[in-house]
Amino acid sequence: MISVRRRRARRLAVALIVICVLAGAVPATYEIARQGLSTWASTEPFREGRTSDG
């Protein structure tokens, strides 16, 4: 039998994950719509050294 407090904590954790996924997915979707998938998924800008990361 799961306690009410634990059930609430679990719901809160799931909600937090959903919010975080949406916070990443929404701007990504916007950028895909703006640039097109092939440009967005291209690795060329990084390989050409215009942007550095990682």
Place this chain on the structure above:
Amino acid sequence: MTTGTARADALTPAALLIARLLPAAVVLLAAPLLLDVALGAPGAPAELHRRAPDVLGKAALGTLLASYAITPIATLSGWRWHIVLRRDYGLWTFAIAATDLVLAAVLDERGWQAGIAGSAGLAAGTMATLLLIPLALTSNRWSMRMLGRDWKRLHMLVLPVLLLVAVHLVFIGSDAFAIAFLSVVAVLWVLRLGAVTRWIGRVRAGRT
């Protein structure tokens, strides 16, 4: 033998303190850049935007791997003194990655969306950082008590985070780095499997 053990015991707190503070070196490395931006030095934001992802990205990667390696190290060595570093390095990873994300959003001239999700590589890194939020927020005893068995399930989120980091590395063109990263993750993952830890435990018990 006793003297050696006593010396090791005396060294442990010092080693732990050094290990806990090691990621702070990144803050010191980035400090001059941040100071230049704060003082309004010409070209400082552009320089920070150019160099921060490299410094912070590599540091976050290092602390993430270090955090994931703590349990396998305990399995292999039998040490327990370093277990506290798992949480420490996890929180450092979040702090460094979140700083990287905020700087990317604020400093990108194309706008914040492009800064954090302007390419597949950036979006994967952003998603990995965002998924660290539930992990960082629940890295405390209160959350462990509240969530019970679900806490462990929640912290399995580290696996998608590691995968997203690998995707991030592939899409930013660091193929060799991605392969090295995934290889280390795979070894650490195998060392975390129940059957493997039990086998290592039996081997270690047989030796003593």
